Amino acid sequence: MSEAPIRRILGVRVHDVTMEEALRIVEGFLAKGGARQICTVNPEFVMHARRDPAFFRVLEEADLNVPDGVGLLWAGRILRQPLRERVPGVELMEALAARAAERGWRVFLLGAAEGVADRAAAVLQARYPGLIIAGTFAGSPRPEDAPPILERLREARPDFLFVAYGAPRQDLWIARYQPELRIPVAMGVGGAFDFIAGVVPRAPRWMREIGLEWLYRLIRQPWRWRRMLALPRFVLAVLAARYGSGGTGAGAG
Numbered sequence: 101m102s103e104a105p106i107r108r109i110l111g112v113r114v115h116d117v118t119m120e121e122a123l124r125i126v127e128g129f130l131a132k133g134g135a136r137q138i139c140t141v142n143p144e145f146v147m148h149a150r151r152d153p154a155f156f157r158v159l160e161e162a163d164l165n166v167p168d169g170v171g172l173l174w175a176g177r178i179l180r181q182p183l184r185e186r187v188p189g190v191e192l193m194e195a196l197a198a199r200a201a202e203r204g205w206r207v208f209l210l211g212a213a214e215g216v217a218d219r220a221a222a223v224l225q226a227r228y229p230g231l232i233i234a235g236t237f238a239g240s241p242r243p244e245d246a247p248p249i250l251e252r253l254r255e256a257r258p259d260f261l262f263v264a265y266g267a268p269r270q271d272l273w274i275a276r277y278q279p280e281l282r283i284p285v286a287m288g289v290g291g292a293f294d295f296i297a298g299v300v301p302r303a304p305r306w307m308r309e310i311g312l313e314w315l316y317r318l319i320r321q322p323w324r325w326r327r328m329l330a331l332p333r334f335v336l337a338v339l340a341a342r343y344g345s346g347g348t349g350a351g352a353g
C-alpha cells in the first residue's frame with residue numbers, strides 16, 4: 101500500500117497524490133519489492149465499481165489509485181474529499197517510461213489493436229533513449245488466451261507491465277494474474293497506447309486545461325457516447341450524494 105491519503109468518491113477509493121508523489125511511490129514499490137497494481141480512476145471507473153463488486157474489490161485492494169481526470173477533482177471538492185491534482189494515466193505511463201529509461205527498468209506493453217503496442221514502444225524509445233522494452237503483445241483479456249500471455253511475460257521478466265484492454269477488463273485481468281506473475285508494477289492504462297502511438301489524438305492542451313477532454317473524445321470517437329453517459333450520471337450521483345437526503349457520497353472512509 102502507499103502512504104498517500106485515501107479519499108472516497110461515491111464510496112470508491114482514490115489516493116490524493118500529485119504526479120510527483122505518484123512517481124515517488126512507484127519508486128518505493130520497486131525498491132521494496134512485491135507485485136503491485138496501479139489503477140487510474142475516472143468517473144467511468146466510479147460508476148462501474150458501484151455496480152460491479154469484483155471491480156470495486158480490485159480498487160479496494162490496488163496499491164495505488166490515481167485520480168485520472170478533472171471529474172474526480174470536481175467530485176472531490178463537492179464531496180469534501182479533496183484531491184489536489186489530476187494524474188492522467190497516459191501522463192503517468194510516460195513519466196514512468198522516462199524513469200525506466202534512466203534506471204534500466206524493463207517495460208512490457210500488453211494490449212490494444214495489433215501493432216499498436218509495438219508502435220507505442222517505438223515512440224517511447226525514441227523519446228526516452230535507452231528505454232528497455234521487455235516485450236509488446238496485443239494479446240486479449242479472454243481467460244482462454246491467458247496461458248500464452250503469461251508464458252511470454254514470464255520469459256520477458258518486466259519490471260513494469262502496462263495493460264491496455266480498457267477498463268475494467270484490464271484491471272480485473274491484472275488483479276487475477278498478478279499473484280502468479282509477480283511483476284513489480286502492473287498498471288491498466290486504457291487507451292494510452294493509442295494516444296502514444298498517435299492512433300488516436302489527445303485533446304489540445306487548452307481543452308484539457310479547462311476540463312473538456314471528454315468533449316473532444318466524444319467528438320472524435322462518437323461511438324463512445326453510450327459509455328460516456330457515465331459522466332452525466334456521475335455528476336448527478338455526486339450532487340445527490342452531497343445535496344440529496346441521506347447522502348452517502350463521502351463514503352464510510
Ligand code: UDP
Nearest residue numbers: 211212213241264265266267289290291294
Ligand atoms: N482493447 C484490447 N482488447 C480488447 C478490448 C480493448 O486490446 O479486448 C484495447 C483497445 O484497442 C484500446 C484499449 O483497449 O487500445 C481501450 O481503449 P479505451 O479508449 O476504450 O480505454 P478506456 O476508455 O477504458 O481508458
